[in-house]
Amino acid sequence: xxxxxxxxPCRTLFxxxxxxxxPYLYIFxxxxxxxxxxxxxxxxxxIHKFDTRQRNNLQIPSVSxxxxxxxxxxxxxxxxxxxxxxxxxxxxxxxxFLSLLKDFLSENSFYSxxxxxxxxxxx
Numbered sequence: 001x002x003x004x005x006x007x008x009p010c011r012t013l014f015x016x017x018x019x020x021x022x023p024y025l026y027i028f029x030x031x032x033x034x035x036x037x038x039x040x041x042x043x044x045x046x047i048h049k050f051d052t053r054q055r056n057n058l059q060i061p062s063v064s065x066x067x068x069x070x071x072x073x074x075x076x077x078x079x080x081x082x083x084x085x086x087x088x089x090x091x092x093x094x095x096x097f098l099s100l101l102k103d104f105l106s107e108n109s110f111y112s113x114x115x116x117x118x119x120x121x122x123x
Contacts, residue, residue, distance in 0.1 A: 014109045023112055024105045034076040082120040
C-alpha cells in the first residue's frame with residue numbers, strides 16, 4: 001500500500017496515513033473531558049489572589065494514592081498542564097481547542113505518554 005519495508009519505522013506512516021495511535025486517543029479524550037468539565041477543577045487564582053502568569057492554570061491536587069494518580073481527573077490535569085500555551089489559551093472555545101489539539105497530536109504521532117511529556121518539555 002505504501003511501498004514501505006517491514007523494518008521501516010511506523011511513525012511517519014501513521015502521520016502520512018492519518019492513523020491515530022492509542023496514546024493519541026487517550027490524550028485527546030482526557031483533555032476533552034477536562035475542557036468540557038472545567039467547573040469540576042480549581043484554578044490557581046482560586047487558591048491564592050496573587051496575579052501571576054500561571055493564574056489560569058488548573059490546580060493539580062496533592063495526593064498520594066496511586067489509584068487516584070492514574071485516574072481521569074489527575075491524569076487529565078497533568079496532561080493539560082503539559083500542553084503548550086497557545087493551545088491552552090483557546091480553552092474557552094471548545095471547538096477551537098479540540099481542533100488545535102487534533103492538529104498538534106496528528107503532527108507528532110506520540111507512541112506513549114512519555115513521548116508526549118518529553119516533547120512538551122523540550123518546547
